[in-house]
Amino acid sequence: MTTNVDRAGLRAPRRRAPPVLSPASGKSRRRVIWARNLSRHDRLAIGLMSLPALALIAVFVAGPALYSIWLSFTDTSLVGVDARHPSFVGLANYKFLFSTSGFFQSLGISAEFVFFSAILGQFLLGMIAAFVLARSQIRFKSLFGAAILLPMVVPEVVASLAWGSMLAPGNLGTANRLIGLFGAGPVDWLQKAPMLSIVVVNIWRGIAFAMIMFQAALRAISQDVEEAARVDGASGAHLIRYITLPLMKGPIFLFMLLTSITTLSIFGLVYFLTQGGPGDSTNIIAIYIYNNAFQFFEIGLGSAASVILLVLVAVLGVVYIRLSHVEI
């Protein structure tokens, strides 16, 4: 919900009954009003019906997260003596991560990957696709929409293998066949341009999500506002810059938040294409964590890296929310 209303001083007058909420109502006040109007057994029923969901969250989300935090302070391993007798090591795992270059290098690679593939690539192309498909005079609109949506329904592993085939070295790779039409020789894409390759693949896969979010946001903008602006003499560019984009600020930042989090946690797409290589050039943080936890079996160390990632994602989320002034 945007807070433009607050700044415009157009706060809706407070009403007692019925307790319909105005967009400007505070969250806590809303909860109080809502709860006050429920009978005791309604509240009990809601509580009971929430129990399965809460239990699932506790068992599969909160519990493992807390356990992972605990593991990060131990030397737990899946092999060796530490597997049988794990011990509390305090901040040793964190000290290790901060004292070796590999962890920071992985974070840097992840930041590069998120910025170019999600924040830049998916955002721009998703926005363009949303604007284009919003135009009513476009023919075969649903066909284009379906084509953009398709990558989203392809399973991650299948997408990786398909792209692995497309980017294959030699004359048989689809990408090399395409550039061969223009006289260029074959390129070993995953060796010569591994980061570019995984960025392109992730953009391809994520455009659909961006497009859906932006299309919904575009549809929510009242036609009256746009028409009023046109009457005032606003050009198409002005309309986008001063009307459409400001009204889409909330969804845009929400997209940024979600896509940053999901891209940071991508594993299979990159692992099946490059396994983090060549060398460490695509060793994103998820692969770094996987390697430590499940290739070298250092569960404590892998957990510590996960906890740091969790904190970074939380900070990122807060920053986005503050910047956008949206309520999630």
Place this chain on the structure above:
Amino acid sequence: MTTGTVVDPPSKPDTATPTTSPDSSFPRRDFLRVAGVGLGAALAASQFGRRLGASDRTASAQSSSPIILKLAQHQSIRQKIDLAVLPLFQSQMAAQGYNVRVELVETTLPDNNYQTLVTERYSAGTAPDVDDYGSSWVPGFAEAGYLLDLSPYLTAWSQWPQFYSSVVGALKQPNGAMYGLIHEWATQQLFYRYDVLQKLGINTAQPGSWPELITRLQQIKAKTGQPPLIVPIGTQWASPEQGMYNVLLGTGSPLYDQQSKKWVVKSAGINYVFDLIYTLNNDGLIPTQDLLNPTPWEPTKYKAFVEGTMPVSFQGTWGWDYDWGPNGSAPIAGLDAKVKTWDFPAIQSNSAPYVDATAGWAYTVSANTKHPAEAVKLVEFLTTGKALAELLVAVGDASPRSGIADLAPYSQNPKLLQAEQEFRIAKTFPPYPDQDQADEAWEKAEDGILDGGMTGSQAAGMFAQLATQLIGPSNVQN
């Protein structure tokens, strides 16, 4: 036009959601009905489950159901051999009055993926009774408590004295227990394409030292324009025991001190090896880019060596069959005439070129098995007679015990018979506790040279630091 001042957002679903009306409340009667039905269903399900469990146990106790042993294999060639010989084991056991059936758990995966899988199985307590994998994994699994101590069974086995002393030494852990039975043994050397080197006019006599070998490699590179030497280096290949540990053995510096039972992470030998890696990398004598990629053996050992463009390779005896044999992963036609071997060049001034012996795969029994005696019987069967002779030829390794040399098809393979004689006198580096951690530190330090621009001494320093952190300072010699 200004922004954000006159825009009243259209009404959103929020405005409608939290209102309460008599229609939306949940009547007490309905609530009680739903709760009652749910509780009744839960009770009925629990009773049904209890009765079902009880009837299962009764049926199981009353029937003479066979003992099911699960044997895991992750290489298709080994699966084929097992499928062929397991009926014989079952009939032998039946003759002795045991009703045993063996289920082969076929999970065909590359070694590193299988190591992850089997570790998770052990950790979760779902491992098969018997498993088969590289003996370098055994110490880590044994220390974690995943494996059964085979010592009491093996020492009571009539055929145990036929296992060579070097094999027995490699099996024994510092506590004296044996957690795996090594069933194959390989010797490692430098394999080279004799036909290619002849064509290029390169001397094919045994190189006496590494500088001499490097000179020849540079000559090859000058003529082909390609890095000529294939060495398993780095985290992608992840097999230092097939790579530079072979060179370390020639330096006389131990990586593990058996007396103090501690790792030696700093030594002149370690410095020598990392300096050598730096030289090979810096001079473009090894395929750096391929070594940094996933499955580095594909473009090198399975392609470039076969084509003759990378004509020298670190390699074990399994190359004769498993890799380049007629039924191997990348067959070389006329293998015996085209491929010859050199011993590893000497490093110490008073020493001679040498062969390295490496323990191959080992059978292990899960500590959680319900049938330890039968599981060990299976392991004994698989390391005996025709079952072992067939396997050794299929994977191209030498026998770890006597009594196999006369059995076909092993008896018809002179290279393996020769390897069996060689490995008993070869230098060897058996796996030790914390081997995985030491290997990890070693591979990462190698990567430091391959793609991190480190010098040999910097990589040696990185190995010492990482190994100390991963193995633990108390397990490392200062």
